[in-house]
Structure formats: C-alpha cells, structure tokens
Amino acid sequence: MPHLVARDLGFSYPGRPVFRGVSFRVSDGVRLGVxxxxxSGKSTLLHVLSGEAADGxxxxxxxxxxxxxxxxxxxxxxxxxxxxxxxxxxxxATLTDVRAAxxxxxxxxxxxxxxxxxxxxxxxxxxxxxxxxxARAEHLEAWDxxxxxxxxxxxxxxxxxxxxxxxxxxxxxxxxxxxxxxxAERTDLLLLDEPxxxxxDAAIGFLTQQLAAWRGGVVVVTHDRQLLDDVATAILDxxxxxxxxxxxxxxxxxxxxxxxxxxALVRWRQRYRAERKRAExxxxxxxxxxxxxxxxxxxxxxxxxxxxxxxARIHVxxxxxxxxxxxxxxxxVPVPPLELRFPDLLAMSPGWDPGExxxxxxxxxxxxxxxxxxxxxxxxxxxxxxxxxxxxSGKSTLLGALxxxxxxxxxxxxxxxxxxxxxxxxxxxxxxxxxxxxxxxxTGFDAYARExxxxxxxxxxxxxxxxxxxxxxxxxxxxxxxxxxxLSAGQRRRFELARxxxxxxxxxxLDEPxxxxxxxxxxxxxxxxxATSAAVVVATHDRRMRDExxxxxxxxxx
Numbered sequence: 032m033p034h035l036v037a038r039d040l041g042f043s044y045p046g047r048p049v050f051r052g053v054s055f056r057v058s059d060g061v062r063l064g065v066x067x068x069x070x071s072g073k074s075t076l077l078h079v080l081s082g083e084a085a086d087g088x089x090x091x092x093x094x095x096x097x098x099x100x101x102x103x104x105x106x107x108x109x110x111x112x113x114x115x116x117x118x119x120x121x122x123x124a125t126l127t128d129v130r131a132a133x134x135x136x137x138x139x140x141x142x143x144x145x146x147x148x149x150x151x152x153x154x155x156x157x158x159x160x161x162x163x164x165x166a167r168a169e170h171l172e173a174w175d176x177x178x179x180x181x182x183x184x185x186x187x188x189x190x191x192x193x194x195x196x197x198x199x200x201x202x203x204x205x206x207x208x209x210x211x212x213x214x215a216e217r218t219d220l221l222l223l224d225e226p227x228x229x230x231x232d233a234a235i236g237f238l239t240q241q242l243a244a245w246r247g248g249v250v251v252v253t254h255d256r257q258l259l260d261d262v263a264t265a266i267l268d269x270x271x272x273x274x275x276x277x278x279x280x281x282x283x284x285x286x287x288x289x290x291x292x293x294x295a296l297v298r299w300r301q302r303y304r305a306e307r308k309r310a311e312x313x314x315x316x317x318x319x320x321x322x323x324x325x326x327x328x329x330x331x332x333x334x335x336x337x338x339x340x341x342x343a344r345i346h347v348x349x350x351x352x353x354x355x356x357x358x359x360x361x362x363x364v365p366v367p368p369l370e371l372r373f374p375d376l377l378a379m380s381p382g383w384d385p386g387e388x389x390x391x392x393x394x395x396x397x398x399x400x401x402x403x404x405x406x407x408x409x410x411x412x413x414x415x416x417x418x419x420x421x422x423x424s425g426k427s428t429l430l431g432a433l434x435x436x437x438x439x440x441x442x443x444x445x446x447x448x449x450x451x452x453x454x455x456x457x458x459x460x461x462x463x464x465x466x467x468x469x470x471x472x473x474t475g476f477d478a479y480a481r482e483x484x485x486x487x488x489x490x491x492x493x494x495x496x497x498x499x500x501x502x503x504x505x506x507x508x509x510x511x512x513x514x515x516x517x518l519s520a521g522q523r524r525r526f527e528l529a530r531x532x533x534x535x536x537x538x539x540x541l542d543e544p545x546x547x548x549x550x551x552x553x554x555x556x557x558x559x560x561x562a563t564s565a566a567v568v569v570a571t572h573d574r575r576m577r578d579e580x581x582x583x584x585x586x587x588x589x
Contacts, residue, residue: 033058034101034220034248035080041094042072042079049075050269051094052276057220057248064259065252066288067269067277068369068549069521070510073252074108076269077222080250081105101219101247102128108224108520108547110205112197118208119193122180125212129176176215183211186237187230188422202458203229203422210238219247227255228546231421231572254550256575259285268292270551273299289554369504371555376535376565377496378413380449385412389450389538389566394442395432401425403442408433408586410538410566417580418570420588426570427457429588430542433568451491453531454540459523461530463516472514475506475526479533486534496535505529505552521547528556538566545573 033056041051049072057063065073080097084090085107104125112121184191189207190200197205206229213221221242227235235258242249242262253259259266266280266288272295280288379385391409396402408429410416418426431437432444434454446452461482465473473481479500486492501508505525515523524547531539539560545553557579560567571577 033061034099034103035250036098037080037095038098039095040076040079040092040097042075043093050277053095053267053269055265055267055279057250059247060264062242062245062249062251062262062264064263064266065250065269066254066259066266066550068551069525069547070519071269071549073269074224074519077105077107077224077250077252081222085109085111099220103220103222104213104216104218105222106206106210106213106224106226108206108228109202110197110209112205114198116197117193118184118190118195118197121197121208122193122212125209125216126176126180128218129216179215180212183214183237183241184208187211187234207234214238214241217246221245221247221249223249223251223253225252225254225547227253227258227572228543229422232574233421235572235574254545254548254553255573256285256550256553257573259288259550273302285550369507371552371559372502372504373556373559373563374498374503374532374535376532376539376563377537378564378566379537383412383447387411387447388445389414390433390435390444390446390452392429392432392439392442392444395429395439395444396441397425397428397432397437397439401428401432403429403588410568412537412566413564414566415580415583416568417577417583417585418568418588419572419577419585424588426588427542429586430454430540430568430570431456434540447537450538451534451536452538452540453534453536454542455524455527455531455544456542457546459527461515461523461526463518463523465515472516474514475500475511475518475529478515478526479511479529482530482533492534498529498532498535500526500529500533503529503532521549524548525552536565538568539563540568542570543572544569545571545576 035057037053037055039051040053042049053076055063065076067073078084078090079092080099081103082090082097082099083105110121181191183189184207187207187210189211190204197208200208210223210226226238230238235255239258239261242251249262251258251262263285264283266283266285267277268280268288269277272278278292278295280291282288282291388409388411391407393407394404395406395408396404402425408416410433418429420426428437431454432439434452435444435446436454461478465478467473467477483492483497487494500506500511505528506522510518510522515526518526528544531541541560544556548556553573553576557576560569561580569576569580569583
C-alpha cells in the first residue's frame with residue numbers, strides 16, 4: 032500500500048493559481064525529487080501533501096485528492112517555534128510517537144498472559160496486538176532513538192546541548208536540529224524542503240546515506256543536482272509544460288531528467304515561435320482582406336452597385352474562409368519559461384592598472400569567526416576564486432570582508448578606486464516588510480528603484496550602465512509588481528541576485544548562490560559565471576557547482 036497518493040492535485044491562493052494537474056504515488060523505497068522554478072509551488076505542495084499549513088492550520092488542495100497512510104513528517108525551510116523553545120524541547124516533541132510505540136509495547140508485554148497461552152490451540156488473546164506492536168517498535172527501532180538523535184545532531188553539525196535556546200541559534204543551526212530529529216524519528220513518509228541548504232559536505236554525506244536507506248517513502252524538494260543523482264528514483268518538475276501541467280520523469284538521475292527536459296524545451300520554443308508567426312500571418316491577412324474590401328470594393332457613385340456588391344460578398348466569404356482555416360490550424364501554446372539574460376559586466380574601468388587587484392585583504396581577522404594570519408586574498412580583474420570549507424570555517428565572513436561589509440579586527444583591505452562590487456549573501460539584505468513613503472509594502476520594482484537612487488546619490492552607479500530588473504529574466508513583471516513579502520524564498524533570492532547586478536559590478540561575490548534557486552537557474556547561472564568578464568568569488572557547498580568550477584583557483588578554509 033502506498034504511503035501517499037496525489038490525484039490530479041491543484042492549489043490556488045485567492046486570485047492566484049499555484050499548480051494543477053499533479054499526480055503521483057509514493058510507496059516504500061520511492062524517493063521523489065521535486066524541482067521547479069522559484070514560485071512554482073514546491074513548498075506549497077509539501078504543505079498540501081502534509082495537510083498542514085506553515086502556521087499549523089489545516090491545508091487542503093483546491094482540487095484533486097491526497098490520500099495518506101502511515102506516519103508523516105515535514106521538515107520546512109524555516110523552523111517556527113515559541114520563544115524560549117530549547118533543543119531538548121524539539122527532541123522530546125519529535126520523538127513522542129517513537130516513545131509512545133515503546134511504551135505501548137512494554138504495557139502489552141506486561142499484560143500478556145504467557146501461562147494462559149502455553150499449549151493453546153488457538154492464538155491467545157492479545158497475541159496479535161503484541162505482535163503488531165513489536166513489529167512497529169522494531170520498524171522504528173524505538174530502543175535506539177536517543178542514540179540516533181545524538182548521532183544525527185553530531186553528524187549534521189547541530190548543537191547537542193539540550194538546554195540551548197533555538198532563538199539563540201542561527202537559521203542553519205535551527206534547521207539542522209529539526210532535520211536531525213526527523214531523521215531519527217523514522218516516519219513512514221518524510222517530506223523535506225531544500226534539506227542541503229544549511230549543510231556542509233560531511234552533513235550532506237550523512238543525509239544522503241539516511242535517505243538512500245530510508246525504509247518508507249521520501250518526497251524531497253531540492254535544487255541540489257548531486258542529491259537528485261544520488262537518491263531520487265523519480266523527479267517531478269512543477270514547471271508547466273507545453274501542455275500546461277507538471278511533468279513526472281520516471282527515470283532516476285539528474286542528467287536523464289536534464290536531457291529530457293532540454294529536449295522538451297527546444298520543442299516548446301520552436302512550437303511557440305511557429306504559432307506566433309502563424310498568428311502574425313493571420314493578423315496580416317485579416318487586415319489586408321478587410322482593407323481591400325474597404326478600398327477596392329466600395330462601389331463608386333454611379334457604378335453598377337449590384338455587381339460590385341456581389342463581388343464584395345464573395346470577397347468577404349473568401350476572407351472569412353481563409354481566417355477560419357488559419358484559426359482552426361492554430362494551437363494555443365503558452366509562453367515558454369524565462370531564461371536568464373546575464374548582463375555584460377566589465378573587467379575594468381578606464382585608467383585602471385590591469386596588474387592591480389580589484390580588491391585584496393591581508394592577514395584578516397574578524398572576531399572569532401575568521402583568522403587567517405599571513406594570508407593574502409587578492410582578486411584581479413576578471414579573476415576567479417572558489418572558497419570552500421566546512422560550516423563555521425568563516426567563508427561568509429571572508430566574503431563580507433572582501434566586499435567591505437565587515438570591518439577587520441586585524442589586517443588590511445584595499446580596493447581599486449571606483450570598483451563596483453555586487454554581493455549576494457546568505458541572508459536577505461532587503462527586508463520583506465520594506466515600506467514606501469506612503470506606507471504601502473514595497474514591490475520588487477520599488478525596492479530596485481530605491482537601490483538605484485541610493486547608489487546614484489553615493490556616486491556608485493553609472494546611469495548609462497544600469498541594468499533594468501525586468502531585462503534579466505529572473506522575475507516576471509507580475510512578480511516584480513507584487514510586494515516582496517508575497518514572494519517565495521526562491522523569488523526573493525532571485526531579487527537579491529538582480530540587486531547585485533544592478534550597478535554592473537566589476538566584482539561579483541556570491542555566498543551559497545544555489546540556495547533556494549531552481550536547478551534550471553543554477554545551470555544557467557553557472558554558465559554565466561564561467562563566461563563573464565567581471566571578477567567572481569563564490570563560496571558554495573553545492574558539489575555539482577564545485578565540480579563545474581574546479582578549474583578556478585580555490586581557497587580551502589580549515
């Protein structure tokens with residue numbers, strides 16, 4: 032019996048459809064990878080599958096049906112807990128069912144009458160119940176739950192101190208606490224939302240092992256291409272196809288999925304261009320036909336109006352028949368998905384010395400987060416630098432120091448005069464509740480315009496080089512017209528990337544650029560970073576991106 036069945040599933044917010052036509056089954060051993068563009072409804076789908084919204088209220092599909100069997104656990108991107116909640120509170124709450132199974136087995140074993148069952152021909156009363164409880168406890172390995180939690184916390188790099196308050200932890204630490212507990216819980220169905228976002232290589236390796244050996248079913252929303260290769264038995268793409276509905280790719284592996292989707296996109300774009308050309312021809316023929324009718328077949332004064340009227344009717348009928356034929360042959364093809372249009376970035380400004388770095392730091396130390404005595408990190412024009420290292424090694428701090436956003440407690444930083452630097456950090460730099468002067472929530476267009484005006488006022492933007500946000504293909508104009516607070520985490524991440532490109536930077540600094548981005552955009556962004564004339568610094572845990580940038584100079588932080 033499958034643990035989860037989705038039949039023609041659809042969901043809409045008031046006035047805004049999210050997805051439709053989603054169908055699949057998840058049984059033991061099925062590990063379904065869910066991909067799609069930012070805003071396509073991946074996180075929403077997980078909530079619909081779980082039956083519970085982010086705020087804990089019931090959540091049902093707008094259409095279709097979800098059938099669930101067995102226990103279910105959802106690990107969201109953000110952990111919402113009451114103030115004062117500790118690591119120990121999360122551990123206890125998560126393992127409630129495991130402990131309940133162990134307690135039920137103990138109670139049934141104590142109540143079972145072994146003497147009465149001896150020599151009985153029929154199954155004694157309570158034996159079926161005891162057998163069922165024993166099988167459940169063995170499936171959950173209930174006696175080993177505490178050790179599993181400790182191991183998962185340790186292997187994922189999460190705090191193990193049960194007294195630590197979650198509101199004192201970073202976003203990544205809170206996520207790792209919840210993920211560790213859910214892995215130890217051993218539910219029949221596990222739903223994960225971007226589980227590798229806050230994990231380093233060792234933690235991803237542990238997660239991969241756990242998922243590959245999971246006894247139940249798994250649905251994982253992820254942008255991690257290597258994780259899809261390692262664990263996914265099938266891939267559901269929520270991006271609309273040419274036919275308007277999501278596509279289920281039954282073959283395992285990211286490369287198989289990528290090839291099949293690329294072929295479909297090529298056919299879609301070819302069909303769309305052909306139908307647009309057909310529509311233009313139809314409009315031209317329509318205009319020409321009725322213009323000819325108006326100019327050529329209007330009977331002049333004193334002419335044989337009956338003969339000309341007859342010919343006019345024939346002309347109209349011929350034009351109508353042609354139009355009907357063209358319309359019958361036409362097919363409504365939706366607009367293909369956006370493609371990234373990466374701007375032409377500059378390596379240098381006039382007058383620069385090509386031998387001088389765009390920016391460099393020497394002997395940097397920032398509190399307890401970064402200490403690199405005797406180290407010089409220099410990024411020349413058109414230079415490349417890949418920064419790697421485990422969580423806590425100081426990658427984000429180093430990138431902040433290079434950008435000039437973090438002051439050094441020791442060491443020096445020097446940047447070429449007039450160097451424009453764009454940075455995408457792990458944390459959002461634009462608050463989602465940003466408001467305009469009239470009190471309304473800022474849209475993407477609003478926030479982008481404010482950023483441009485601030486840069487102009489500071490002399491950090493050449494108005495001739497400004498990159499229009501709609502040009503980039505990162506967000507649709509409809510999305511840019513919506514308040515930032517209404518955008519998904521991935522859409523806000525796309526907006527952060529657009530902001531970094533606004534001023535046409537000489538140096539682009541990206542901290543975990545694959546976080547929250549769709550895998551299609553990650554592929555496009557990787558190719559753009561390899562080709563751009565600007566200097567680029569990237570810190571990433573994404574194993575596939577590191578492989579693709581393996582020829583870059585690499586700084587390994589301990």
